[in-house]
Amino acid sequence: MFEFCSDPSTLSTFDWFSCYLTNGKHIQFYKSFGLIILLLVLTAPLALMLGLAAAVAIKSNFFLLRLISKTYANIVRGIPDIIFFLFIPITIDQLIEFTRHKIKCPEIIDSVWQGNDFIVCSVAKLPLSSSPQWIHDMYGFSLAILSFTIVYGAFAANTFHGAINSVPRSQIDTGKAFGMNKKQIYFSIIFPQMWRYALPGLSNLWMLLIKSTPLLFLLGIQDIVFWAREIGGSKTSIFQYPHPDWRVWYFLSLLVFYLLLTKISEIALNRVSKKLYLPI
Amino acid sequence: MICESTIELYSLRSLGIGEKLLPKSDITLCDQFVLIGSGIIWNMYFCIIALSLGFIFAISTAIIRNNKYPFISKAIEIYVFVFRGSPLFIQFFCAYELFVLFPKIGIDINLIFTTVTFQTGWLTKAWLGALFVLFLNTTAYSSEIFYGALKSIPKQDIDAANAFGLSNLRKYKKIIIPTMLRNSWASYTNEAIFLFHATTLVFFSSFPAWSQSGDALYYASYFADKTFNPFIPYPIIAAYFIFITLLIILIFKIINVYFNKHLPRERKSSIRFLSNYMR
Numbered sequence: 046m047f048e049f050c051s052d053p054s055t056l057s058t059f060d061w062f063s064c065y066l067t068n069g070k071h072i073q074f075y076k077s078f079g080l081i082i083l084l085l086v087l088t089a090p091l092a093l094m095l096g097l098a099a100a101v102a103i104k105s106n107f108f109l110l111r112l113i114s115k116t117y118a119n120i121v122r123g124i125p126d127i128i129f130f131l132f133i134p135i136t137i138d139q140l141i142e143f144t145r146h147k148i149k150c151p152e153i154i155d156s157v158w159q160g161n162d163f164i165v166c167s168v169a170k171l172p173l174s175s176s177p178q179w180i181h182d183m184y185g186f187s188l189a190i191l192s193f194t195i196v197y198g199a200f201a202a203n204t205f206h207g208a209i210n211s212v213p214r215s216q217i218d219t220g221k222a223f224g225m226n227k228k229q230i231y232f233s234i235i236f237p238q239m240w241r242y243a244l245p246g247l248s249n250l251w252m253l254l255i256k257s258t259p260l261l262f263l264l265g266i267q268d269i270v271f272w273a274r275e276i277g278g279s280k281t282s283i284f285q286y287p288h289p290d291w292r293v294w295y296f297l298s299l300l301v302f303y304l305l306l307t308k309i310s311e312i313a314l315n316r317v318s319k320k321l322y323l324p325i
Numbered sequence: 326m327i328c329e330s331t332i333e334l335y336s337l338r339s340l341g342i343g344e345k346l347l348p349k350s351d352i353t354l355c356d357q358f359v360l361i362g363s364g365i366i367w368n369m370y371f372c373i374i375a376l377s378l379g380f381i382f383a384i385s386t387a388i389i390r391n392n393k394y395p396f397i398s399k400a401i402e403i404y405v406f407v408f409r410g411s412p413l414f415i416q417f418f419c420a421y422e423l424f425v426l427f428p429k430i431g432i433d434i435n436l437i438f439t440t441v442t443f444q445t446g447w448l449t450k451a452w453l454g455a456l457f458v459l460f461l462n463t464t465a466y467s468s469e470i471f472y473g474a475l476k477s478i479p480k481q482d483i484d485a486a487n488a489f490g491l492s493n494l495r496k497y498k499k500i501i502i503p504t505m506l507r508n509s510w511a512s513y514t515n516e517a518i519f520l521f522h523a524t525t526l527v528f529f530s531s532f533p534a535w536s537q538s539g540d541a542l543y544y545a546s547y548f549a550d551k552t553f554n555p556f557i558p559y560p561i562i563a564a565y566f567i568f569i570t571l572l573i574i575l576i577f578k579i580i581n582v583y584f585n586k587h588l589p590r591e592r593k594s595s596i597r598f599l600s601n602y603m604r
Contacts, residue, residue, distance in 0.1 A: 123563075123571070259414040293426060297419055299415050299418075300407075
C-alpha cells in the first residue's frame with residue numbers, strides 16, 4: 046500500500062500496523078464485509094416475496110396448496126435453521142447435477158449413488174471443473190442466498206400469516222358485500238393494512254437475518270469469519286508480518302461490526318414504525 | 326432385531342462410552358438413527374442446564390434493571406445489548422479464543438482460608454465453555470423478555486399490594502414475579518425453542534469435538550459427508566428436533582396452565598406460537 050512497507054521488520058509500531066492493516070489479505074477481509082451486506086440486501090426482498098406468497102397460499106382454497114404452504118411455514122418452528130443451511134445447498138447441487146447427468150450423458154446407465162459416492166459424468170458437473178474460480182464463487186454464493194431465502198421465507202410466511210389474520214374481519218366482509226373478488230380484496234383491503242401488523246414481526250426477522258449471516262462460513266464461503274480465522278492465526282517469522290495468535294481481536298472486531306449493524310437497524314426500524322404511527 | 330448390537334455399541338457414543346470407531350463404510354440406517362440420537366444427548370444437556378440457570382439469572386437481572394440502581398442497572402443493560410445485538414456464532418468464536426488465551430495451568434482463586442485452583446483448561450472444552458456462552462446468551466434474551474414484562478405490570482396491581490401492606494419480598498413473590506411470568510410466558514417458550522435449536526451451533530463453531538463425540542448435527546453432517554447422501558441423515562435429525570420441540574411446547578403449556586389456574590376455563594389463554602419472533 047505505502048512505499049515504506051517494502052521491509053516491515055524495520056518499521057516502528059505505528060507504521061508497521063498501517064502497513065499490516067492495508068496488506069492484500071486485509072483488503073480481501075474488508076471486501077468480505079461487503080459480501081455480508083450484499084447477502085442481506087439480496088435475501089431480504091426475496092424472502093419477503095416468498096413469505097408473502099406462502100402466506101397467501103395458506104389461505105387458498107386448494108387443499109394441496111394449503112398443505113404444502115402450511116408445512117413449509119411450520120417447518121422452521123421445529124428444525125434449527127443451521128440444518129437447512131447444511132441440507133439445502135448439497136441437495137440442490139445434487140438435484141441439478143443429477144438432472145444434467147440424465148440429459149447430457151444418457152449413455153451411462155449406472156446409478157449416480159455408488160456406495161458412498163455421488164458420481165456424475167464430468168460434463169454434468171456444475172460449475173464445470175474447467176470454469177474460472179469466480180464462477181465457482183458465484184455458484185456457491187447463489188446457493189447460500191437460496192438457502193437463506195428458503196429459511197427466512199418460512200419465518201416471513203408465519204409473520205405475514207399472522208398479519209393477514211389481524212386485518213379486521215368486518216372489513217373483508219364489507220369488501221365481499223361490495224362484490225369485490227378475491228384478488229381485489231387482497232390488493233385493496235388486506236395488503237395495504239397488513240404492513241401495520243406485520244412490521245414489528247418483520248423488524249425482528251431482519252435482526253434474526255443479520256445475526257445468522259456468519260453462518261455463511263459453514264457454507265464454505267470466504268466470508269468475514271473465514272478471513273478473521275485466516276489472518277488472525279499466529280504467523281511465524283517466515284511470513285512478512287509475523288504476529289502471535291490475534292484471532293480474539295479479529296473476532297471482537299466482528300462482534301463490534303454486528304453490534305453496530307443491529308443498533309443502526311434498530312434505530313432505523315424504530316423511526317419507520319414511529320412514522321407509520323405503529324405501536325412498537 | 327438387527328439394531329440391538331448397534332444400540333449397544335453406539336447409543337452412548339456421544340459421551341465417549343461404547344465403540345470408539347465410527348462406522349466408515351456400509352453405514353446402515355440403524356447406525357445413523359442411533360448415533361444421531363446419541364448426539365441429541367448433548368443438545369439436551371446444553372439446553373436444559375443453560376435454560377434453567379439462565380431462568381434464575383434472567384429474573385434477577387430483569388428485576389435489578391427495573392429498579393434502576395445507578396451503576397449495576399446500566400451494566401446489565403450493556404450486557405443485554407452486547408449479547409442480543411451480536412450473533413451467537415461470533416460469540417462462540419470470541420469466547421473460545423479468549424478461553425484459549427487463559428493460562429494453561431489454571432488460575433488460583435484466593436479465598437481467605439483456602440486457595441482453589443480453577444482449571445481453565447475445562448473452559449476450552451465444549452461441555453463447560455460452550456455451556457457458559459449459551460448460558461450468557463439465553464440469560465440476556467430472557468432478561469430482556471422479563472424486563473419488558475416487568476415494565477408492563479399494571480401500576481394498580483402494585484398499589485393494591487402496597488395497600489395490603491405486603492412486605493417487599495412478599496410483593497415480589499406473590500404479585501410481581503407471577504404476573505411477569507404469566508405475561509411473558511409465550512415469548513419465553515419461543516426463547517426456549519430457539520435456545521434448543523441454537524445448541525446445534527456448538528460443534529460447528531470453534532469448540533472441537535474430542536474423540537468424535539459431538540452433538541446430533543455433528544453426526545448428521547458426518548454421515549452426509551461419508552455417504553454423499555444428505556437425504557437420510559438430515560431428515561432423521563429433523564425428526565428428532567421436531568419431536569423434542571413439540572415436547573418443549575407441551576411442557577411449557579403445562580406450566581402455563583399452572584400459572585393461569587385462577588382464571589375461569591374459557592379465559593385461560595392457551596399459548597400459541599408467536600408469529601413475532603423475538604430472537
